[in-house]
Amino acid sequence: MSRPVILCVDDERIILSSLKSQLMNNLGDTYQIELAESGEEALEILDELIKSQVEIPLVIADQIMGGMYGDEVLARIKTILPSIYGIMLTGQATAESVGEAVNKAGLFRYISKPWDEEDLVLTIKTGLRSYYDQKSLLKQECYQSILNQILKLVITAVSFEEQLSQALSIILSARCFTSLTKGSIYTVDLEQADLEWSTRVAPDMVLVSQLNEGEVPESLLEHSETDGVELITETANIRYYRAPIILQRQVVGVLFIYIDIAHDDGPQTREFLSSVGHTLAGMIRISQYNRALEKHSLELEKLVEKRTRELHQALRKQEQLNDIFLEANKKLDYFATTDELTKLMNRRCFFERADGEASRANRYGRKALLAILDVDFFKEVNDKFGHQVGDAVLAKVANVIVETIREHDFIGRIGGEEFGLLMPETSLEDGKELCERVRLAIASTKVMIGSHCISVSASMGISEVKEEESTIGCAMIRADQALYDSKHKGRNLISLN
Numbered sequence: 001m002s003r004p005v006i007l008c009v010d011d012e013r014i015i016l017s018s019l020k021s022q023l024m025n026n027l028g029d030t031y032q033i034e035l036a037e038s039g040e041e042a043l044e045i046l047d048e049l050i051k052s053q054v055e056i057p058l059v060i061a062d063q064i065m066g067g068m069y070g071d072e073v074l075a076r077i078k079t080i081l082p083s084i085y086g087i088m089l090t091g092q093a094t095a096e097s098v099g100e101a102v103n104k105a106g107l108f109r110y111i112s113k114p115w116d117e118e119d120l121v122l123t124i125k126t127g128l129r130s131y132y133d134q135k136s137l138l139k140q141e142c143y144q145s146i147l148n149q150i151l152k153l154v155i156t157a158v159s160f161e162e163q164l165s166q167a168l169s170i171i172l173s174a175r176c177f178t179s180l181t182k183g184s185i186y187t188v189d190l191e192q193a194d195l196e197w198s199t200r201v202a203p204d205m206v207l208v209s210q211l212n213e214g215e216v217p218e219s220l221l222e223h224s225e226t227d228g229v230e231l232i233t234e235t236a237n238i239r240y241y242r243a244p245i246i247l248q249r250q251v252v253g254v255l256f257i258y259i260d261i262a263h264d265d266g267p268q269t270r271e272f273l274s275s276v277g278h279t280l281a282g283m284i285r286i287s288q289y290n291r292a293l294e295k296h297s298l299e300l301e302k303l304v305e306k307r308t309r310e311l312h313q314a315l316r317k318q319e320q321l322n323d324i325f326l327e328a329n330k331k332l333d334y335f336a337t338t339d340e341l342t343k344l345m346n347r348r349c350f351f352e353r354a355d356g357e358a359s360r361a362n363r364y365g366r367k368a369l370l371a372i373l374d375v376d377f378f379k380e381v382n383d384k385f386g387h388q389v390g391d392a393v394l395a396k397v398a399n400v401i402v403e404t405i406r407e408h409d410f411i412g413r414i415g416g417e418e419f420g421l422l423m424p425e426t427s428l429e430d431g432k433e434l435c436e437r438v439r440l441a442i443a444s445t446k447v448m449i450g451s452h453c454i455s456v457s458a459s460m461g462i463s464e465v466k467e468e469e470s471t472i473g474c475a476m477i478r479a480d481q482a483l484y485d486s487k488h489k490g491r492n493l494i495s496l497n
Contacts, residue, residue, distance in 0.1 A: 146170055
């Protein structure tokens with residue numbers, strides 16, 4: 001199977017060469033790197049890759065190119081492949097073009113030229129991880145939807161054969177893992193089967209439902225040693241899943257689903273087909289009960305009631321699992337954006353928020369200030385009292401900052417004892433006044449550790465985000481230099497750059 005492709009689009013060959021070299025060094029073992037010198041060429045390559053059933057998770061496009069601009073290229077590719085992630089690589093993109101790319105192409109990130117290789121690779125890896133996470137989530141949602149639809153068939157007032165026919169149609173209508181719409185279901189002959197089957201003798205199978213497929217070899221209907229879902233490749237062009245339907249430890253049916261050669265087999269698909277097999281087994285069991293209704297009417301009522309309770313319990317259990325899944329996602333989002341010690345935004349989250357604020361300030365001509373705060377002599381606290389005390393000091397400082405700043409300001413921990421403070425729509429004078437309040441509040445803070453009273457102070461560097469800057473990268477450098485000045489002049493000071 002071909003490796004997934006990262007498509008790079010730029011009208012400068014030297015840029016493409018540099019991109020390919022850096023991506024091959026970092027991702028070449030896992031991905032193919034395809035290059036296009038124009039938007040038109042990129043679309044042609046995309047068409048060829050799609051016809052060859054090659055996965056394309058990510059495209060990197062320059063904005064200013066001859067012919068189609070990058071935002072138009074990304075938008076057209078997004079129309080063809082809605083799940084693809086796009087990254088804009090540009091040295092002179094306007095806010096409008098970035099906005100177009102975000103709105104029409106679902107732009108994931110944009111990176112300024114010249115770029116830092118480490119930042120570029122990290123951004124691409126993050127995009128790829130998001131792509132596959134989203135792909136996995138969509139596949140899981142698709143499988144869950146199919147299972148829910150099949151479960152509903154169990155309680156519909158149609159014959160057993162019609163239930164299986166509808167179940168097969170539901171499975172094959174979903175494009176989660178196959179586009180061939182081809183499969184079949186075999187089960188035991190319920191007209192001749194008893195309510196209890198021997199676990200030593202496999203009953204004969206008969207075709208119950210079929211879509212777009214001929215006869216299945218008899219050898220594939222026999223009992224499998226694994227009793228699990230198997231991926232079978234007969235020839236270079238024929239692949240399918242064989243999913244046994246097991247009831248009372250006995251194989252009472254087999255589900256065959258034909259798949260594309262390019263299908264990527266994985267545990268999600270096998271678990272899904274296993275769950276389908278369990279559900280179909282439930283259908284067989286219920287049908288078995290219905291066929292014995294005339295002889296065992298009173299007993300059958302009890303059995304059907306029991307199976308219905310089990311079914312409702314399974315549905316309730318699934319709802320509980322869904323709630324657990326949603327709660328887990330909330331926790332994952334919290335831990336991905338929050339510094340565990342101080343409960344502030346972590347470094348990545350702070351820079352994303354700050355870059356967004358800088359972009360808005362740039363777009364609407366508003367002011368924004370960035371301040372970097374560093375706790376003075378923090379190493380001495382750790383060395384003298386230990387890291388647990390140092391953690392308590394940091395947590396206290398973070399709490400003091402949060403209580404002092406305004407509601408629309410936001411703060412994040414960007415280093416060991418270093419904090420970043422972004423003040424939107426704030427003049428230099430107002431920002432300095434706010435930072436002075438923060439400095440004084442910290443300086444008046446005492447941290448009691450047993451019988452020890454630890455005094456704390458902080459140095460700060462302030463820089464204004466300039467009108468032409470749509471990220472905080474340059475302002476960060478200036479604020480960091482101002483912080484250095486504060487340290488150099490004796491600490492517990494505020495310096496401007």
